[in-house]
Structure formats: structure tokens, C-alpha cells
Amino acid sequence: MFVAHGFRCAAIAVMLITLPCTLIAEDKFPLGDDLRLLESDTQSQEYAALLAQMNGPDLDAEWRRVETRDSAATFAKQQGGLEKVKADPALQAAYERRAKIREDYLNLIRGVYAQRKQTAPFDKGQVAMAAGTVRGSEVPALDLAIVLPSPGAEKQWPRFRGPTGQGIAVGDASTQWPTTWSDTENIAWKATLPGDGNSSPVIWNDRIFLTTAGAAGSQRSLHALDTKNGAIVWTYELPEHAIEPDVRDKNGFASATPVTDGERVITYFGSGGLICCDMQGKLLWKYDTSNFNSLWGSGASPLLYENLVILVHDQNRGASLAVALDKVTGERVWSIERPKAMGWSTPTIVRMKERDELLYAGGEMLTAYEPRTGKQLWSLAGPTKEVVPTIVIGERLIYSASGRQGPTLAVRPGGSGDVSETHLAWTAVRGGPHVPSPVLFDNKLFVVNDFGIATCVDALTGEFVWQERIRDKFSASGVLLGDTIYFPSETGVTYLIRASGKYELVGKNSLPDPILASPAAINGRIYMRSGRVLYAIEQPQ
Template identity: 30%
Template sequence: MKIIVPAVLLLTTLVSSAFAENWPSWRGPDNQGISSEKNLPTQWSADKNIAWRLPMPGAAGSTPIVWDDHIFLTSVADNDLILMCVGTDGVEKWRRVMGSGNQDVRGDEGNSAAPSPSTDGKHVWAFFSNGSLACFDFEGNEIWQIDVQEKYGEFDIQFGLTSTPVLHNDKIYLQLIHSGGAKVVAIEKATGKEAWVTDRTSDARLECEHSYASPIVYAGEEAQFLLTHGADYSIAYDLETGDEIWRVGGLHPPGRYDVTLRFVSSPVAKDGMVIVPSAKRGITVAVKTTSKGNITDKKEFYDWTHEVTPDVPSPLILGDLVYLCRENGNLIVLEKDSGKQLYEERTNRIRHRASPVYADGKIYLTGRDGMVTVVQPGREFKILAQNELGEAIAASPVISNGRIYLRTFDALWAIGSE
């Protein structure tokens, strides 16, 4: 029997598909935590506005990624470290074991499946805290796999190397910042072969030598670089050669050096400005993307300095404002050009590990208890909704194809219409 699809229905489907946006890395399409999707839910609960819930084989704090009808995420399964592929219908497509020997961190804080995967729409790359780095196609066929610890030295870091590699053009970049000899590495994404490696020098001491942040790539008209973050410095490198371009330090509280302060929050860069967070009780600075050399305390390269840092969640830049979600759930809003604080307001007074995400005129802030606070962006503070799933979460929200995806320690949730 021939099925005739009404023209209006076909056109609606094509338009909807054309405007659907993928989420290829843990901070979204441009590593900004920003989505252009519209008509997203503001309110939900465990039994309201839920398309589906898929139980996970184990816990993880990694953020999923989405490309068309494929969702990729890392997890533990007993003692195995696995990459999973799930359809946007909530059905698991495949899983691949990339290693074993999971290590739980500080009880409920996380484990070896903390780094998030990345995709270019044809392949997916995944990394685990044990050093396993691999590339798969969308059918789950392994293209290559390497042991990063075997190639570049054993990781010496208190809570595991949880940094997510960043994918850009034909390379995937890793920051290996720990006490065993910090390195920055560029890998050819198609082959797994080394493109370049450079030692990452620092005068950091003890636990300050460690980093749990992730690198970013900035590719503006005025500057292009890989920015690594940890061991007391943000350091920018040439994408093709690994040569150092600039570094900024002085991020610890002035006059006292705390050897336990390690970086967790990752920087964000947009429109010629880099927002550089630091460690707990530290500062946040805004510096110019066109910087050169060691710019520490060189005022001509700074836009402003703010005396508070988010510590764990990464900053968000929206228009002329910068948003800092503190570890305690307080939201700080600053003027982008001047750094002037407009407000600091309480949202959900619980640990916040996830980074803020913006879409559809709303900012989503995710607490460790699973509550997502939806905030109106702008110069005045307003909570639009607070939504609870009742499951712990450390991963950041993911937005794609009209849905919000939340990866709790127990399950993957698709929020939106069925």
C-alpha cells in the first residue's frame, strides 16, 4: 500500500529538522554553554514533561553529547569503563568497554567516567581517567585506541584526571596537568597519532599542580589558540605548533598561597575576551584574546578583575553580561565590559557541579541534588521555575532537538514531549 504524506506534515518535519541543533561537546555547539533551540520546557518533574527515562549501568558525572538521533555518554558498569550510544527514542544502540579499574572519588563526587565525549557527526572520541582515549564510528566500530598514560607518563593527581579533551578541526587536544610532569598534547583525530606535545611549565606547588578543568579552543578573527587551565595559570598555545602564546597567573588570593587550591572551573572565551576563573576563594579575571607573553598583572591586557570565582561551574557569557554560578548555588551577574557586579542572588543552596546552560531565553542551573533552577537572564534576578527529579547529578544539561537531556547518577532523562 502506498503511503501519502501530506505536504504540510512533510514541510513541518523538514523545517523542524533543519532548525534542530546538535550538542557535540560538553558545553555545546561552540563550547559556550549556549543553544539556539526554542520552545523548551520551563517546568518538569519526575512524572511531568518527561519523554523517557533510561536507567544507566553505573554512575558518572560526564555530560552527554547529541548528534541527530545519537546520544553518546560515558559511564561505569561494575568495574568497566564504557562508552554508550543511545537513540533519541531512549533505546540503547550499543556500548563499548574502553578499560577497567574504576576509581570512585570522595564518596559521592564522581569516578573515572568524568570526562565527556566529543563528536564531529561522523566519529565520536571518548577519554577516561585511566588514560584510555579512543575513536569510534557511529555504529560502534573502533577506529583507534591509545593509552595516554603509557605514552605520556603515569597520572599523579589526587582525584583522577577528569579533564575533557577538546575537539577542533582535525585534532583533539588534551591537557595533562598533574604532578607527574604536565604536558599539553595534540592528537590527529583520524589516526590517534601525535601531532605535537609540549611540556607545560609552572611554579605551582603540591595539589596546586593538579587541574580538573578542561581546555577550550578559541577561533576568533583576531586570535586563535588552545587555552589550557590549571597549575596556577591559564596558558594559550598555538593550535598547529604547540608554541606558547600567552599566560596569565596571579589567580590565587593575593598575599597567601594555599597549596590545596586546584582549578576545576574551565574558562570561556567570546568576542575578544577570555573569562578566567580560578580556585576556591580565588578571583575571576577578564583578559584580552590578543594577549602576548606573560601578562600576569599587566593592566593593558586585562579588562577587569572580580574578587569572587565560581570555583566549579564554568562561566557563561550572554550579550553584555557574564554569569558566574558559584559552588554554593549563588548566581553572580557582571557587566561584560566593566566587570561591575549587578547582583549576587541565592538559587538552590546546595553544591553545584554542573555548568550553566542558556537556551530559549532561559538559564538552567543544576544543583547536585538534581534540582534545576530556571532563571531569567538580564540585569534583574528572577527565578522562573525550580524542577526536581530526585536523583543526584553532576553533569551539565544538554539541549538538542527540542529536548533537555539530564544525566543523573542513576539514569538519562529526556525532558520534553514524547
């Protein structure tokens, strides 16, 4: 027995001595989250199918993920250089693993381009910028506040992404939010809508407002529904008008979210104009935007500020639109010229001690205007040429994310002129979403991008906290309920992720329809809208 035990110990000793360096390297030099996801993607048939579905701009952005924070080149530099790495078997194994992931990923991308009879950009000399966070200037930060659209708005869901425009649920510490649901479970009611659309529902007291459109942009309508049962209370149908060209199916003709102050509801229909109805559905005024002409269609939502309704919507064919109207009369108060660009971001307003600033990201520029006059205050270069996400406002910084796989910028407002060199606090080089907007909680910025990469960064420093893959696609922006963010997907699954410094998926709930509209969450009820169905989701009390 002693001899057998001795042989066993000897065998274990031999195993330890001959343990492959790759296993030692995996334990001692684990992959960073973004490189780990890259390795997983190279081995995934689901990811290969996703690549095959990507359009040209998305694929061009996707291959740049190869330059991770933990790439072979970065690893070698961090370890003291390639010669030192090659002299240590464990270091060399870790380096070679990283190099192999890179080559496997590029081969995967290369194959997709080959199927399209194209040469991959990296085989034509294009180089991706290294991932990571670039620190900016140290200008003293200001205390920031969010401007609500009207008195009493804090108790309502009056605009895109709620009263603050930040995707934060309306409730208190005692509010019980639903954590499980299906097509038949925890559904207070569901309403079939008389048309398609991706506009989010907005709520004021017992009324829900949203928009729909018929086939090819016909019969565009604003509806008011009853919160008790989802019944349509009234409909304002837009008169016949010229239909804008080249509207993408995924975007549709009813994507802009209405805004209300409890006395009127205002919404934007692209070439159908900006319209204002009273709370009973009577048309009060209409502002003509019949010359709207931009690839993929309209989508930016109007914003209320004091006595103004403000609409900013860049166009790459027609003249970009930036206008403020008297919300009572519809008379134009100011309008400004903006360069032609493709953009669907909804503006927001930040308040500092000395002034308010209207913030808008688009056309490769983040710009601040004086909201009462439209006068430009400052600008900062950095966003990509197509911006959809809304700007997020923190206690000291504002955050602008843009895709495709573009940067996330942390900026100190309050400047004058070109502040690109003076007011940029940090830049996260890659990973920005094309459509979904980020959520800020506890000084952490959370986002799930269009192709399912969930990321958390430190909002104060821009440092990477965690990253995980959700094998789904996303267009809707997440909403924060308590300490959990609800991210609806294009397959109808909503992913519940804990808003913390560690990735934790706490639930998944399915509905039978794709969800592209951002949800509303108020007083314990979630309103989730698919193209033609509105769901009221509620936990039984």
C-alpha cells in the first residue's frame, strides 16, 4: 500500500513537472474580457452566422475588435518586450495564445469578405486603433443637473427614456418591479395596435401616447391609450402627404417618440411634419417638414424646454433640421443651420450653475447650444459620423457614445468655442453602440451594443470594468429598475443584468415579438412595445 502511494505521488509529481505551459499561462496570465470574448466568437457558429448577416459598415467596424486591450502586442509590451517573453516558456505560451486568437479571428472575418468577393480592409493596409481608454484634460468639473420637460414630469414618463431622458424608472424604494413574465404571465393587458412603429410609449397620468404607420408610410397616426386596459381612447391621423424615400424597414415611419407636458402631446413624423395635439386629440398646430430627406428615414424625438419644443435631426440629403417652436402656438422662435449628416440622436439639456446647455451629438461633433436662442456655445470633435444614442448626464460629466463600435466620450460641459483639447475627460476608444443608449448608475456606465456585447466602464475614469457576450441583437435602450437594467432584444427576450462591478445576468423573459422600441417603466409597471403590440407588464400585488 505504501508502495502504491509512492507511485501515485511520483506520478503526480511528473504531471506537475510536465504540465503544458499553455495551462500554466492560462492560470497565470488569463485573457482580458474583450480578448476572451474574441476567442469565444472565433469558435461560435452563431457568431459566424451573425457576421454573414452584417451589412458593410457593421462588418467594417466589427473586424476592428481584433485590437483588444489584451492583444499579443500589448501583452508583450507589458511583460518587458518580445525577447523577454520568448525567454520564458509560460510568457511565450500566453503570447502565442493571444497571437493565435488574433489570427483565427482575422481568418474568420477574411472568409466573410471572400464570400462577398471582397478583400478584407486589413489586407489592404487598414489598421485598427488599439482598444483602451485615453485620458484627456483635467479641467475642473462642474455640478450638473438634468432639466425636466415640464413641472410634474418627475412623476410621469413624458418623453423618450423617461422624465430625465436617462432611462431611469419612475418609482420609489418600495416599488415592486416585475422580474419574470411571458406572453401569458404577469401581463396586465396587451393591446394590438392599428399599424407598425418603433416609437416608445410615453405616459401622463392615465394616458399612453405612441405612434404608428401603415404600409410604406401611409396612415401615420398618434394614439392615446387608456393605462387601465390598453383601449385606444383617440387617434389623430395625419393627412395624406409626400412620403420620404429610402426608409429602412427596420427603422420604419413611426420611430420618433412623442413628448408631453400634460397639456399637449407633440410628435414628429419626418416628411409628415411636427404636430401638436391637445390631450383630447384635437390638432393645435403643425410645423411643416415636408422636405425631410435622409437615408433610412427619421427617428430623432422632440424635446420640451420651458415654453419651447426643440427638434434637431440631421439629414444627409436634405438640409439638417434644428428648430425651436413656441409649444403653444407652433411659431418658430429660432432655427440654425447644421451640416449635412446622418443622425438620429435625441438632444438633451444639462443645467449648470450659470447656464443651461442644449446638447446634441451628430456629424462627428458634440455640440452645445443656448436652448433659448440656438446660439452655439461650444463643440468637441470625436463622435462617429452616424450617432443614434442619447447623451447621458452624470453628476460631473456628460457621456456621448456612438457606433458602429465607435468611441464613448466623457466631457466636461461649460466651455466656449472648440473644446476638443480642453474639456475631454476620457475616451473609451472602441465598443460604442450604434443604436442603444447607455445607462448610468453608481458611477458606472452600462451598455449592450447592437450585436450583444455587454460592457461596463468606470464613468469617472473610463477604465474597463467587465465585458460579456449576449448572443442576441439589440436596438432598444435599456432601462434601470432599482439596481437592475432591463435590456430588451430584437428576438423579444429581455435580459436583466445587475448594475454592478461584476457581470450578473439575473433573469431572462421572452415575448413572442421583436422589441426595438425602448420600454417605459413607471410605478411598478413596464410598458413594452413591439411593432404592433403594446404589453403592460406588472407583478401581481
